[in-house]
Amino acid sequence: xxxxxxxxxxxxxxxxxxxxxxxxxxxxxxxxxxxxxxxxxxxxxxxxxxxxxxxxxxxxxxxxxxxxxxxxxxxxxxxxxxxxxxxxxxxxxxxxxxxxxxxxxxxxxxxxxxxxxxxxxxxxxxxxxxxxxxxxxxxxxxxxxxxxxxxxxxxxxxxxxxxxxxxxxxxxxxxxxxxxxxxxxxxxxxxxxxxxxx
Numbered sequence: 001x002x003x004x005x006x007x008x009x010x011x012x013x014x015x016x017x018x019x020x021x022x023x024x025x026x027x028x029x030x031x032x033x034x035x036x037x038x039x040x041x042x043x044x045x046x047x048x049x050x051x052x053x054x055x056x057x058x059x060x061x062x063x064x065x066x067x068x069x070x071x072x073x074x075x076x077x078x079x080x081x082x083x084x085x086x087x088x089x090x091x092x093x094x095x096x097x098x099x100x101x102x103x104x105x106x107x108x109x110x111x112x113x114x115x116x117x118x119x120x121x122x123x124x125x126x127x128x129x130x131x132x133x134x135x136x137x138x139x140x141x142x143x144x145x146x147x148x149x150x151x152x153x154x155x156x157x158x159x160x161x162x163x164x165x166x167x168x169x170x171x172x173x174x175x176x177x178x179x180x181x182x183x184x185x186x187x188x189x190x191x192x193x194x195x196x197x198x
Contacts, residue, residue, distance in 0.1 A: 002043045006033065015063070018056075020049065026056035029063055061088050061096040069105055073114045076106050077138030108139045112147040120151070124158045127151065128184030159185050159193050 005019040009027065017027045018038060028036070036055070044052065064086060065079055074082075076097060083093045100106040112134050119125055119133075127148050134144045162183070163176075170176035173194065180190045 001046065001049055003038060003040055006038065006040060018052075020044075025049070026053050028056055028059050032059045057088070058092055058095055061086070061092050062099055065096055065100055066105070069100075073111050074106070075108050075111050075134075075137040075139050076101070079106060109143045109146065111137070112139050112143050113150070116147050116151055120153055124153070124161060126158065126184035127153075127155060128186075130184075132184065155185075156189060156193065159189055163193050 001020050003018060003020055004022050005017075007017045007019070009015045009017055014030050015027050016030060016033050018025050018033075028038070032055070036052070061083055065083065068074060068079065068082055079097060079100065080093055083096060088096070097106060115134060115137070116130055119130060130151075131144055131148060134147070135141075159180070162180070166179070167176070170179060177187075177190055177194065181187065
């Protein structure tokens with residue numbers, strides 16, 4: 001069996017289709033083509049070709065993961081869940097996550113730090129709410145605690161700011177308190193801030 005052609009894909013210029021004995025066999029990223037040293041007229045045994053097919057699946061899983069991470073940072077669990085939904089085998093998923101981790105693309109502590117930083121900039125919220133969000137992303141408790149200890153936001157100031165922005169929308173004080181409780185603020189702080197706003 002022999003590679004008869006290697007063609008750049010039309011929709012993905014960074015990926016190449018590999019043809020064996022005149023038929024499409026699999027695709028690889030440009031980096032992986034170079035890493036494996038694949039070239040036209042290169043010959044393979046049946047076993048070597050099967051190994052290349054497995055490597056192609058691994059490469060595609062890695063490529064899918066990078067595309068997802070490019071949109072926003074992800075927790076390890078989010079990536080694992082995504083790859084499971086794409087029907088990759090567990091062995092491929094583990095290898096992909098380890099490769100991403102080795103490259104520094106997957107790090108739950110850095111993910112949690114970025115999550116808190118972004119939330120503080122875009123939509124200030126309570127530490128309790130941040131903790132819930134990070135738990136939903138399956139970030140481990142140790143990383144969550146560390147990140148929230150590092151967070152220098154003044155919870156009362158964040159609450160005051162929220163009360164100022166939302167007060168007109170909630171003329172009913174009880175409903176406003178319920179809304180603020182759902183946002184993760186504690187009753188004592190809410191009462192104190194609302195009483196001070198009267």
